[in-house]
Amino acid sequence: MTADEIRLSIKELVAEVTEREPEEVPADARLKEDLGVDSLLGIELMLLIDKEFGIDMPVEEFDKLSTVDEAVPVVERYLAETAAARGA
Amino acid sequence: MTRVVVTGIGVVTPIGSGRETFWNGLLGGVSGIRRVTSFDTSAYRVHNGAEVLGFDAQPYLRRLTAAMIGRTSQLAVAAGRMALFDAGLEAEQLDGRRTGVSIGTTSGEPLYVEAYNNIRKVDGADAVPDEMMARYPCHVIPVHIAMELGIHGPCLTIPTACAAGNYAIGYGFDLIRTGRADMMLSGGADAFSRITYMGFARLGAIAPDLCQPFDKDRKGMVPGEGAAILLLERLDKAQERNATIYAEVRGLGVSCDAHHMTAPHPSGEGAMRAMTAAMKESNIAREEVDYISAHGTGTITNDRVESLAVSALFGSRAARIPMSSIKSMLGHTMGAASAMEAAACCLALSTGWVPPTINLEKPDPECGLDYVPNEARRIYPRIVLNNAYAFGGNNASLCLARHED
Amino acid sequence: MNGRIAVTGVGVISALGTGLEEFARNLQSGKSAAAPSARFGGVTVAEIADLNPQPWLGSKGIRALDRSARLLAIAAKMALDDAGLGQQDSESGGADIGLVCGTVLGSLHSIASFDWSGLAEGPAWVNPTDFANTVINAPAGQAAIKHKLRGVNSTICAGLASGLLAIDYAADALRLGRASAVLAGGVEELCDESVRGFSATGALSPAGIARPFAANRDGVVPGEGSALLMLETEEAAGERSRAPWLELLGFGCFQDAHSINKFDLRGEGASEAMRQALEKSAIAPEQVACIVSSASGSRVGDEMEARALERVFGKHLGKIPVCAPKAAFGEAMGAAGTLCAVVAGLSLQRQEIPPTAGFAGDSAHVWLSSESLPISGEYALINALGCDGNNASLVIRLWKT
Numbered sequence: 001m002t003a004d005e006i007r008l009s010i011k012e013l014v015a016e017v018t019e020r021e022p023e024e025v026p027a028d029a030r031l032k033e034d035l036g037v038d039s040l041l042g043i044e045l046m047l048l049i050d051k052e053f054g055i056d057m058p059v060e061e062f063d064k065l066s067t068v069d070e071a072v073p074v075v076e077r078y079l080a081e082t083a084a085a086r087g088a
Numbered sequence: 089m090t091r092v093v094v095t096g097i098g099v100v101t102p103i104g105s106g107r108e109t110f111w112n113g114l115l116g117g118v119s120g121i122r123r124v125t126s127f128d129t130s131a132y133r134v135h136n137g138a139e140v141l142g143f144d145a146q147p148y149l150r151r152l153t154a155a156m157i158g159r160t161s162q163l164a165v166a167a168g169r170m171a172l173f174d175a176g177l178e179a180e181q182l183d184g185r186r187t188g189v190s191i192g193t194t195s196g197e198p199l200y201v202e203a204y205n206n207i208r209k210v211d212g213a214d215a216v217p218d219e220m221m222a223r224y225p226c227h228v229i230p231v232h233i234a235m236e237l238g239i240h241g242p243c244l245t246i247p248t249a250c251a252a253g254n255y256a257i258g259y260g261f262d263l264i265r266t267g268r269a270d271m272m273l274s275g276g277a278d279a280f281s282r283i284t285y286m287g288f289a290r291l292g293a294i295a296p297d298l299c300q301p302f303d304k305d306r307k308g309m310v311p312g313e314g315a316a317i318l319l320l321e322r323l324d325k326a327q328e329r330n331a332t333i334y335a336e337v338r339g340l341g342v343s344c345d346a347h348h349m350t351a352p353h354p355s356g357e358g359a360m361r362a363m364t365a366a367m368k369e370s371n372i373a374r375e376e377v378d379y380i381s382a383h384g385t386g387t388i389t390n391d392r393v394e395s396l397a398v399s400a401l402f403g404s405r406a407a408r409i410p411m412s413s414i415k416s417m418l419g420h421t422m423g424a425a426s427a428m429e430a431a432a433c434c435l436a437l438s439t440g441w442v443p444p445t446i447n448l449e450k451p452d453p454e455c456g457l458d459y460v461p462n463e464a465r466r467i468y469p470r471i472v473l474n475n476a477y478a479f480g481g482n483n484a485s486l487c488l489a490r491h492e493d
Numbered sequence: 494m495n496g497r498i499a500v501t502g503v504g505v506i507s508a509l510g511t512g513l514e515e516f517a518r519n520l521q522s523g524k525s526a527a528a529p530s531a532r533f534g535g536v537t538v539a540e541i542a543d544l545n546p547q548p549w550l551g552s553k554g555i556r557a558l559d560r561s562a563r564l565l566a567i568a569a570k571m572a573l574d575d576a577g578l579g580q581q582d583s584e585s586g587g588a589d590i591g592l593v594c595g596t597v598l599g600s601l602h603s604i605a606s607f608d609w610s611g612l613a614e615g616p617a618w619v620n621p622t623d624f625a626n627t628v629i630n631a632p633a634g635q636a637a638i639k640h641k642l643r644g645v646n647s648t649i650c651a652g653l654a655s656g657l658l659a660i661d662y663a664a665d666a667l668r669l670g671r672a673s674a675v676l677a678g679g680v681e682e683l684c685d686e687s688v689r690g691f692s693a694t695g696a697l698s699p700a701g702i703a704r705p706f707a708a709n710r711d712g713v714v715p716g717e718g719s720a721l722l723m724l725e726t727e728e729a730a731g732e733r734s735r736a737p738w739l740e741l742l743g744f745g746c747f748q749d750a751h752s753i754n755k756f757d758l759r760g761e762g763a764s765e766a767m768r769q770a771l772e773k774s775a776i777a778p779e780q781v782a783c784i785v786s787s788a789s790g791s792r793v794g795d796e797m798e799a800r801a802l803e804r805v806f807g808k809h810l811g812k813i814p815v816c817a818p819k820a821a822f823g824e825a826m827g828a829a830g831t832l833c834a835v836v837a838g839l840s841l842q843r844q845e846i847p848p849t850a851g852f853a854g855d856s857a858h859v860w861l862s863s864e865s866l867p868i869s870g871e872y873a874l875i876n877a878l879g880c881d882g883n884n885a886s887l888v889i890r891l892w893k894t
Binding site for chain 3: 131132184185188189193194195196198201202204205206208209213216218221222223224225226227228231232234235238239240241242243244245246247248249255259262266282283286287288289290291340341342343344345346347348349350358361365369478479480481482
C-alpha cells in the first residue's frame with residue numbers, strides 16, 4: 001500500500017467515527033482538539049485501523065498520534081512488521 | 089416529614105460477609121483484590137478483580153432455591169436477609185404491605201446473557217433453555233427479595249450503574265419520609281461479569297495490580313462484585329422497638345452531566361451540583377460535613393475530577409475534610425458500590441471511625457485532599473456525604489447523619 | 494409536597510404511529526400494528542418499521558445511539574417540543590430538565606452483541622463505544638446528552654409496571670423539590686434476543702392476534718416503542734404558553750411476591766394497586782369515566798385483571814368503558830404503561846375511549862368495544878400489571894385551572 005492509500009483509508013475511518021465526510025478530515029487536523037476524537041472514540045478508531053490494515057498497534061503508541069499524517073508512517077511500520085512476521 | 093434511620097446492614101463483599109467482618113476488614117485495611125477466578129483472563133493484559141469467593145446463598149434462603157435464581161439475586165437476597173437479621177427482625181415480623189424493596193445495579197443478571205452466548209456459539213441460539221430468559225431482566229432481583237421475605241410494597245430496580253446504590257437508598261428514604269412505607273430494604277448488587285471486565289479492560293481502565301485511589305501512580309479501577317442492603321425504617325417505629333440505629337438518612341442529591349457516556353464533565357460540575365443538592369435537601373451547611381466517602385475508583389480521571397469538585401465546593405476547608413475511598417479495598421463493586429459505601433458511612437457515624445484509602449503511597453498533588461491514607465482514623469463524624477458517579481452521567485450524593493438520642 | 498403535577502407535553506413513537514397525531518389516528522381507527530415480521534423470521538410482532546431518527550435527532554451525534562436510545566431520544570424531542578421546551582436548556586439559562594425512563598430489558602441487544610463480539614473476536618477487539626451501551630441506564634444517559642437534560646435522571650425497572658412507576662418516580666421528584674420539569678415514561682425495543690425470550694416464555698399468541706379479555710385469547714404480541722410525558726410543577730407549567738394537558742392524580746402499586754414470571758391469578762395486588770390509586774385521588778370507583786387496561790391477550794394476565802376490576806368496581810364495572818390498547822400496539826413492556834397513559838389522556842380529551850383493535854364481541858364482564866365509546870366524567874384509570882408481581886395503577890384527569 002502506498003502512503004497516500006493509507007492516508008485515505010485512515011481519513012475514511014476518522015470520518016466514520018466523527019460522523020463527517022472524508023473530505024472534511026484534513027490530514028493535519030488534530031484528532032483530539034480539532035476533530036473531537038475523545039478517549040472513547042480514540043480506542044474505537046484505533047481498533048478500526050487495526051482491523052482495516054490487519055495490524056495490532058498498542059494503545060500507548062496510538063495515544064501519541066495527533067493527526068492523520070502522523071498515523072501514516074506508524075501504520076506503514078506495522079504493516080511491514082506484520083508482513084515480515086508472516087514471511088518468517 | 090417522617091425521619092428515616094438505618095437499623096440493619098447486610099453485606100456480601102470481596103472482603104467478607106456480614107456487618108462485623110466487613111467493618112473490621114475495612115478498618116484493618118483488608119483488600120479483596122486478587123487474581124480473577126470466575127473466568128479465564130489469559131486473553132487480557134490484566135488479571136485482577138474483587139470477587140466474592142466461596143459464596144453460598146442457600147443458607148440465607150428459605151423459600152427460594154439458590155440454583156434457580158441468578159447470582160446477582162443470590163447476593164441481593166442474602167444481603168437482604170442479613171440486613172433483617174442485623175436489625176433483630178424475622179421476615180414474619182414485617183408488615184409486608186408497608187415494606188418495599190429498591191435495588192441498584194449496573195448489569196442486572198449478566199451471567200444469563202453470557203450463558204446465552206456461550207450456548208449460541210456452540211449449539212446455536214435455539215438450544216438456549218427457556219427458563220434462562222425469564223430470569224434475566226433486572227427487575228427480578230428485588231422481586232426475589234420480596235418473594236423470599238413476603239414483601240408487597242413498591243419493589244423496583246434502579247439500574248443507574250455505578251451510582252445505583254445511592255439512588256436505591258434515596259428511593260427508600262423518599263418512600264418512608266412521604267409515608268408510603270414504614271420500612272424499606274434498599275441497596276445494590278452486581279455479579280462479576282466478563283461483559284463488564286471486557287469493557288473496562290478495553291477502555292484501559294483496569295489496574296494491573298492494586299487499586300490506588302488518589303495516588304500519583306494509580307493505574308485504574310478493579311472490577312468487583314457483591315451486595316449491600318440497608319434496612320431503612322421510620323424513626324418512631326425504630327425507637328418503639330428499641331432498635332439499634334446506625335445513622336439517619338438526611339437527603340439525596342442527584343444530577344446528570346449530560347456530557348459523555350463514560351467520562352465525567354471535566355469541571356466536576358455534575359458532582360458539585362449533586363453534592364449541593366444533597367446538602368440543601370438535608371438542610372445542612374457545607375461547614376457541617378465531617379467526612380466524605382469518595383467514589384474514588386482509582387482511575388486518573390475520576391480521582392482528579394472528583395477532587396476538583398470537592399475542592400471547588402468546599403473551598404479552603406476541603407483539605408480538612410477526610411475523604412476516603414473504600415474501593416481501594418473492595419474494588420469497584422458496580423451497583424453495590426455506593427450501597428457498600430453507604431453501609432460504611434453508617435458505621436463511621438455510629439462508631440466514630442472512618443476507613444482508610446489503602447495503597448496510598450504517593451498522594452497525587454493534583455488531587456490534594458486528605459484521603460485518610462492507609463490507616464483508619466477516629467474522627468467522630470456527625471454529617472457525611474456519600475458520593476457516586478456513573479456511566480451515563482448519573483451523579484448521586486447521599487447525606488447521612490449521626491443519630492443522637 | 495402536595496403540589497399539583499401537570500403534564501405539559503407528550504412524545505410517542507410506537508408501532509401504532511410515530512408522533513401523537515398518527516398514534517391517535519390509528520388508535521381511533523381500531524387497527525392493530527401486529528404483523529408477521531421479516532426482521533424476526535415471520536413471528537408476528539408490533540414493530541416500528543424503518544426507524545429513521547433524523548427528523549428529530551438530526552444526522553450527527555446519533556451514531557453511538559442504539560435502538561432503545563434512539564426511540565427514547567425521539568420521544569424526548571417530541572415531548573420537549575410539545576411542551577415548548579425544545580430550545581431551552583440550562584446552558585441557555587433554563588432549569589435543568591430531568592428524564593426518568595422505565596424499561597424491562599434495556600438495550601439487551603447491545604449487551605448481548607457486545608459480549609458476542611468478545612467471544613467471536615476476542616476481548617481485545619470489542620468496541621468501547623458499544624460498551625457504553627451495555628448499561629441499562631444507557632438510553633437515558635444518551636438521551637440526556639443529546640438533549641442536554643441535566644436534571645434528575647434515572648432508569649426504573651419494575652417489569653411491566655415500569656412505564657407507570659417511572660411516572661410516579663418523576664412526580665415524586667417534582668413534589669420533593671428535586672426538579673421542576675421531568676420527562677417521564679418508558680422505552681422498549683424489539684430485538685432478536687427479546688423476541689426469542691418472549692417465545693420461550695410460551696406467552697406469544699400462536700395466531701399472532703392479541704384478544705384482550707376474550708375467551709379464545711391465546712397469548713400476546715410483542716411490541717416496542719417509547720412514550721414520554723413532560724411533567725412539571727404547577728408553577729413551572731404556568732410559564733408555558735399553553736395550558737397543561739393533564740393532571741396526575743393518585744398512584745398505587747403492590748407487589749404480589751408470588752412469582753417472577755407468572756401472573757398471580759388471585760389478583761390481590763392488582764386490586765390493591767387500583768384501590769390505592771382511587772383512594773389517593775379521593776374518588777370512588779364509580780367516578781372513573783374510563784379505564785385503560787393492561788390486558789394483552791395473556792391467558793392468565795387478562796383473567797387476573799378482569800377479576801381485579803370486578804373486585805374493585807363491582808357492579809359499576811359494566812358501566813365504565815374500557816380500552817385494551819395492547820391489542821393495537823402490542824406488549825411494549827417498559828413503554829406500555831406510559832403508552833396506556835397517553836391513550837387515557839386522549840380519551841379524556843375527546844370524551845370518548847378508542848376501540849380495542851380486533852375486538853370481536855367477547856370480553857367477559859369488561860366493557861370493550863370495536864368502536865369508540867363516549868365517556869362522561871373527568872377521571873381515567875390506567876393499569877400496568879405484571880407477571881413479575883409488580884402492579885401499578887394511576888388516575889389522571891384533564892388539567893383544570
